[in-house]
Each structure stands twice: as C-alpha cells, then as structure tokens.
Amino acid sequence: MAVTQFNPACSKPRLHSSQLSFLPRNLPRHRHCSFAPLRRTQHARISCSVAPNEVQVPAVKTPDPKSKAECYGVFCLTYDLRAEEETRSWKKLINIAVSGAAGMIANHLLFKLASGEVFGPDQPIALKLLGSERSIQALEGVAMELEDSLFPLLREVSIGIDPYEVFQDAEWALLIGAKPRGPGMERADLLDINGQIYAAQGRALNAVASRNVKVIVVGNPCNTNALICLKNAPNIPAKNFHALTRLDENRAKCQLALKAGVFYDKVSNMTIWGNHSTTQVPDFLNAKINGLPVKEVVKDHKWLEEEFTEKVQKRGGALIQKWGRSSAASTSVSIVDAIRSLVTPTPEGDWFSSGVYSNGNPYGIAEGIVFSMPCRSKGDGDYELVKDVIFDDYLRKRIAKTEAELLAEKRCVAHLTGEGIAVCDLPGDTMLPGEM
Ligand SMILES: NC(=O)C1=CN([C@@H]2O[C@H](COP(=O)(O)OP(=O)(O)OC[C@H]3O[C@@H](n4cnc5c(N)ncnc54)[C@H](OP(=O)(O)O)[C@@H]3O)[C@@H](O)[C@H]2O)C=CC1
Numbered sequence: 001m002a003v004t005q006f007n008p009a010c011s012k013p014r015l016h017s018s019q020l021s022f023l024p025r026n027l028p029r030h031r032h033c034s035f036a037p038l039r040r041t042q043h044a045r046i047s048c049s050v051a052p053n054e055v056q057v058p059a060v061k062t063p064d065p066k067s068k069a070e071c072y073g074v075f076c077l078t079y080d081l082r083a084e085e086e087t088r089s090w091k092k093l094i095n096i097a098v099s100g101a102a103g104m105i106a107n108h109l110l111f112k113l114a115s116g117e118v119f120g121p122d123q124p125i126a127l128k129l130l131g132s133e134r135s136i137q138a139l140e141g142v143a144m145e146l147e148d149s150l151f152p153l154l155r156e157v158s159i160g161i162d163p164y165e166v167f168q169d170a171e172w173a174l175l176i177g178a179k180p181r182g183p184g185m186e187r188a189d190l191l192d193i194n195g196q197i198y199a200a201q202g203r204a205l206n207a208v209a210s211r212n213v214k215v216i217v218v219g220n221p222c223n224t225n226a227l228i229c230l231k232n233a234p235n236i237p238a239k240n241f242h243a244l245t246r247l248d249e250n251r252a253k254c255q256l257a258l259k260a261g262v263f264y265d266k267v268s269n270m271t272i273w274g275n276h277s278t279t280q281v282p283d284f285l286n287a288k289i290n291g292l293p294v295k296e297v298v299k300d301h302k303w304l305e306e307e308f309t310e311k312v313q314k315r316g317g318a319l320i321q322k323w324g325r326s327s328a329a330s331t332s333v334s335i336v337d338a339i340r341s342l343v344t345p346t347p348e349g350d351w352f353s354s355g356v357y358s359n360g361n362p363y364g365i366a367e368g369i370v371f372s373m374p375c376r377s378k379g380d381g382d383y384e385l386v387k388d389v390i391f392d393d394y395l396r397k398r399i400a401k402t403e404a405e406l407l408a409e410k411r412c413v414a415h416l417t418g419e420g421i422a423v424c425d426l427p428g429d430t431m432l433p434g435e436m
C-alpha cells in the first residue's frame with residue numbers, strides 16, 4: 001500500500017494578524033491570494049481566487065493509490081510563492097510520524113500538532129500517518145478533517161500502512177498504535193503481540209528515519225515496547241527513545257494539588273519512577289508544593305504512602321470505569337507536554353518524568369530497561385538525568401518492585417530484543433494503569 005499524500009489547498013487562512021509577515025512558502029503561483037486582517041484578537045483570513053486572465057493549471061496529478069507518495073484528488077496542488085512573496089521567516093519543515101493515527105489518542109493529538117501549540121506558531125510541519133488495512137479508510141477520514149481545518153502550519157499529510165514509507169525522514173515518531181488487551185488475554189500475549197509491532201517499527205525507523213529521530217512510545221506496555229523498539233534500531237541513539245509516563249506525572253500533580261488545596265501549577269519536581277503500570281512510583285519525597293517538600297505541606301504521610309500512590313497508579317482504570325474507554329484527551333495533552341519538555345528549556349530547578357533507557361543512570365537502577373526517571377532538557381530535543389534527588393527506604397523499596405517488573409517484562413520479550421529465548425515469569429499483579 002502506498003503512502004497517499006495530502007496537500008492542503010489554497011493556503012492557510014487563520015494566520016493571526018501578528019503573523020502576516022510570515023507568508024506561507026507554499027501559496028500557489030497561479031492564484032491570487034489576499035489577506036483580510038481582522039481585529040487583532042481574531043484570525044486573519046486569506047481568500048484565494050483565480051485571476052480571469054490566468055490559465056488555471058492546478059498541478060493536480062491523477063490519484064494512483066499504488067504509487068508512492070501520491071497526492072489525493074483536489075488536494076494535489078503544487079504550491080509555490082511568487083518571488084516577491086518569498087520569505088525566510090518560516091522555519092524548516094519538520095516531519096512527524098504518528099502510528100495508531102486513526103485511534104482515539106491520535107484524534108486529539110494530530111489537531112494539537114497541526115495547530116502549532118506543540119512546536120510553535122512559526123514551525124511548519126508534515127504529518128505522516130501510519131495505519132493498517134483495518135484502519136486505512138478511517139485514516140483517510142482523519143486526513144480529510146485535517147484538510148478541512150485549514151491549519152496554516154500543516155504543509156503535508158500523508159497516510160500509509162507501510163512503516164518503511166511512512167517513517168521516511170521522520171524527525172519525531174509518536175508511536176501510539178497497539179493492540180488493546182482483550183478479555184482473557186494473558187499479559188505475556190500482550191507483550192508479544194505489541195512487541196512484534198514495535199520490533200517492526202524499530203527496524204523501519206532504523207532504516208529510513210532521520211538519524212536523530214526522537215521517538216515517544218505511547219502504546220502499551222509502553223516501557224517494554226520502547227525497549228523493543230530501540231533494540232531493533234541500533235543506528236539511532238538509545239537515548240532518543242522515550243516511553244510516555246508524563247500522563248502519570250500530570251495525574252500525580254493533580255492529586256497533590258487537590259490534597260494541598262493549591263492550584264496544580266504550584267506542584268513541581270514530580271518524578272514517576274519505573275513502569276507505566278500499577279507498580280509505578282509517584283515520588284512524593286522529592287516533589288514540591290510552592291517550592292517546599294510535599295511532606296512539609298501534606299502532613300498526612302499515611303495518605304501519601306497509601307491513597308495517593310494507589311490513586312495515581314490506578315487512575316487510568318478509575319477513568320475507564322467512568323468514561324467507558326481509556327484516557328485519550330489527557331493522554332494527548334501529556335504527549336504534547338512530553339514533546340514541549342524536550343524542545344523548550346526546563347524551568348530552573350524543576351524537572352519532568354520520562355521513560356528512558358536506564359544505561360548510565362546515577363540511581364543504581366538496573367541497566368538495559370526503559371525506566372521512568374527525572375529529566376531536564378536544554379530545549380534541544382535531548383535531556384540529562386537529574387542527579388540531586390534523595391531516596392529513603394520507602395522509595396527504594398517501591399522502586400525495586402517496579403524495576404523487578406520491568407526486568408521480568410524484558411525477559412519475556414528476549415526473542416524480540418535479540419537477547420535469546422523468552423522466559424515469562426511476570427509478577428501476578430502486573431497490570432496496566434487501565435486494568436483494575
Ligand atoms: N502511555 C500512556 O500514558 C497511555 C497509553 N495508552 C495506550 O495507547 C494505545 C492507544 O490508545 P488509543 O488511541 O486510545 O487506542 P485506540 O484503540 O483508539 O487506537 C489504537 C490503534 O492501535 C492500532 N493497532 C495496532 N495494532 C493493532 C491490533 N493488533 N489490534 C487492534 N488495533 C491495533 C489500531 O490502528 P491500526 O489498525 O491503524 O494499526 C488502532 O487505531 C493503547 O495501547 C493504550 O493502552 C493509553 C493511555 C495512556
């Protein structure tokens with residue numbers, strides 16, 4: 001199946017009046033486009049019309065679903081700027097690949113990416129959406145909605161079912177697609193089925209993505225999927241792979257804010273240690289409220305150790321009980337947070353949580369697993385682990401449990417990481433946050 005390319009047409013209304021100097025690079029040469037700025041608080045509109053004395057020759061190629069990177073019907077216009085409209089103000093386009101792109105989380109996330117809220121208001125993007133034969137129709141629907149949204153920064157949308165095509169030159173890979181655990185399915189089966197998906201996607205990234213692609217694995221079990229993915233992509237730095245634990249961090253901040261009666265922006269330095277599962281450890285020893293250690297603000301330490309910890313660990317399941325399906329909107333928000341934490345400098349003294357490769361960690365956590373830890377970034381897409389954290393017996397004991405779980409998951413997918421024969425001796429209580 002080929003990648004089908006969408007090119008949103010006659011460019012890009014909705015430029016804010018403050019952005020009018022940033023004319024899109026891809027306005028069609030054969031069209032006249034005029035800007036009608038509205039009040040400062042409103043969006044400017046661009047209306048496009050064909051001049052009567054011009055021959056309208058839209059570069060619409062005949063759609064051929066079999067050929068690679070083929071464009072799609074009326075959206076196959078070739079864009080170009082008149083010489084006088086050329087501007088260097090736009091940043092270089094970045095390629096963002098998303099798997100599971102017809103799923104619930106992606107349905108929220110794609111529109112955030114396209115709106116500019118993630119990479120900024122002057123950063124054009126291309127979205128490369130990976131689906132399957134099962135979802136290709138739905139994916140076309142997603143692409144159509146993206147077209148109809150007229151996002152000024154969204155320059156290309158392509159859809160496909162072959163990761164070797166879709167991941168070509170990807171600078172970000174947001175890997176969301178995964179089979180949900182069905183009734184009666186063993187945890188080991190889930191690890192194997194999704195592990196196969198992530199092994200294949202790792203190999204594809206290794207072959208065709210940018211050598212410095214940043215990969216965020218969301219599909220569960222996300223830590224071990226991320227491990228499988230990075231092991232199958234030896235040409236990409238292991239440091240570039242993340243498992244999403246930012247939703248857990250956000251959930252923990254919310255619960256602490258609620259208990260302390262403060263707005264949640266007053267909660268900082270929140271680490272989630274370990275696995276995105278019910279053994280994860282929300283660290284109230286190092287977290288702060290209004291700059292003070294949590295334990296000085298929340299005196300009810302029994303609540304912290306028992307209720308708070310379990311609430312965060314099982315928040316996904318509590319939500320499913322109410323909502324009937326797993327968190328999609330808040331997960332997409334947390335993916336945005338996770339990306340923004342890597343592309344903007346971390347505020348002084350603070351940090352964020354991400355599931356990262358544990359080799360070289362300063363905490364004594366086993367090497368060779370993807371473990372959520374506290375990170376700081378200069379905003380260059382890279383991160384460093386935070387060194388100045390403290391431990392007590394409670395924290396060490398909890399960390400050991402989630403570490404043991406991840407090591408067991410690793411043994412269970414040895415056939416997918418090139419580390420021999422799989423042995424599945426998973427702890428009986430191993431569960432995703434959504435499973436209760
Ligand atoms: N890390 C975190 O914090 C969180 C992780 N999650 C996880 O994110 C993942 C996606 O969630 P969500 O978008 O809500 O799920 P959806 O069910 O809405 O979408 C998942 C997508 O996965 C794809 N998929 C890949 N392989 C299979 C398969 N074998 N069977 C069925 N579907 C498959 C499907 O797309 P296609 O057919 O195109 O491949 C589907 O569209 C899940 O694994 C979920 O557990 C959810 C919340 C939080």
Ligand SMILES: O=C([O-])CC(=O)C(=O)O
Pocket residue numbers: 220247315316317326327432433434435
């Ligand atoms: O278990 C799930 O699929 C949902 C999940 O990860 C969460 O809500 O944290």
